[in-house]
Amino acid sequence: MTGALYVIGVGPGDPELLTLKAVRLLKEAPCICVPKGREEGSSLALSIVEKAVDLKGKEIIEAHFPMRKTKLQGHAEELDAKWQGTVDVVSKKLLSGVNMVFITIGDPTFYSTFFYLYDKLLELIPLLNIEFVPGISSINASASRAKLCLALADEKIAVLPATYTDGIRETLEKFDTVVLMKVHRVFFLVRELLGDMGLLDKAHYIVRAGMADERIFDDLRTVKEEDLNYFSLIVVKK
Amino acid sequence: MTGALYVIGVGPGDPELLTLKAVRLLKEAPCICVPKGREEGSSLALSIVEKAVDLKGKEIIEAHFPMRKTKLQGHAEELDAKWQGTVDVVSKKLLSGVNMVFITIGDPTFYSTFFYLYDKLLELIPLLNIEFVPGISSINASASRAKLCLALADEKIAVLPATYTDGIRETLEKFDTVVLMKVHRVFFLVRELLGDMGLLDKAHYIVRAGMADERIFDDLRTVKEEDLNYFSLIVVKK
DSSP states (O other): OOOOOEOOOOOBBBBGGBHHHHHHHHHHSSEEEESSSSSSSHHHHHHHHHTTTTTOOEEEEEEOOOSSOOOEEEETHHHHHHHHHHHHHHHHHHHHOEEEEEESSTTBBSTTTTHHHHHHHHHTTTTTTEEEOOOOOOOHHHEEEEEEEBBBBTTEEEEETTTSSSOHHHHHHHEEEEEEEEEEEEEEHHHHHHHTTTOGGGGEEESTTTTTOEEEEEEEOOGGGGGOOSSEEEEEHH | OOOOOEEEEEBBBBBSSHHHHHHHHHHHOEEEEEEEESSSSHHHHHHHHTTSSSTTEEEEEEEEOOOOOGGGTTOOOHHHHHHHHHHHHHHHHHHTTTEEEOOOOOOOTTTHHHHHHHHHHHHOOOOOOOEEEEOHHHHHHHHHHTOOOOOOOOOOOOETTTOOOOOOHHHHHHHHHEEEEEEEEEEEEEEEEHTTOOGGEEEEEETTTTTTEEEEEEGGGGOOGOOOSSEEEEEEOO
């Protein structure tokens, strides 16, 4: 029997935002696959889980996922090799009958790198026994921390990464709520645009929602270079 | 001392999708305020919580929230009266020093009626001690159950209620992923539009994600009138 693979969202950082199901599956799993942003760094997802579940005696497999590069930026081959290494290890385990958990920050369906692996795993194990367990996404966590209503009744929400995406202005014009992800590298450009559009008083900048060093800016004018962080987003609520 | 108000998302239906924080606060709270869709009906949010937490000895306050009417549809006065009744009860409790939990299906910041009450509560208690606790939203739960990636890398997501909103076609053209909420009343119109746009093979219909009677349709052509449900959405992933 091939083992089951549970892809679990562990939420944005606060270990109390793990679901009961995530905790149960983590306790039951003999083997946990853990993504790491850099090879030398530690896994944020693992550090969240460790605070809620005793991992003693479990096998931990680390998988290197470079966060700052994507296929679009011309590192496709290098990335494919990294992912293939993880696919090989995970598929071998599953085929030997071991159940596994793959943990991912936030929610697994929402900008999670696991999906880069999914197709490759299906190639090797067409009848893959896989279950996705949703987690609290950064958007929901950030809105809660900032006491913001993302949408009510007939309102429309757009979510877009600010780094690569054109058309931010048009989206801001047409949607009631716009969530700008991955905003830390273009923060000051976005702030200028929001100022031009008269939306600066409608914008909130939430940094590391639910983590110990969380910060919430209800006035973007007060944000400085040193306040910017990879784990941050802007919510514009008109 | 005024009591604290915790507004807690209890997730989409599976009691195992409650967070550890939600369970802890529910256990600690002497008084729970529970929304009900219809006065005669039972509360779905309460039925989820009851399966995970022993509520014996706790005071349960029921609040009537008509789900099918909104301010836009000309029932503003009737609704305001209903909400004001709940506001009066909740504010009286809080002012007497009792801590309260208000439970809401899914996530409190995401199409949750609690925000209709929020401003009124702030009017009565300007220094309201309130905390929002995020829950698994229907979108994340549905995507997990259907094994769908909502977005990766630079992809853009739009979320819009299909009932009132114009411009669905334009949104489908411009976004990588479109989530159509509240789709049950216009399902066949939406299906026709998706057919016209050649997107029928990119669409998934998820009904009651995470509940015992969940259904997932990866081919919208097979959906019949009797399959439609209030708790359902369409994900179009191009």
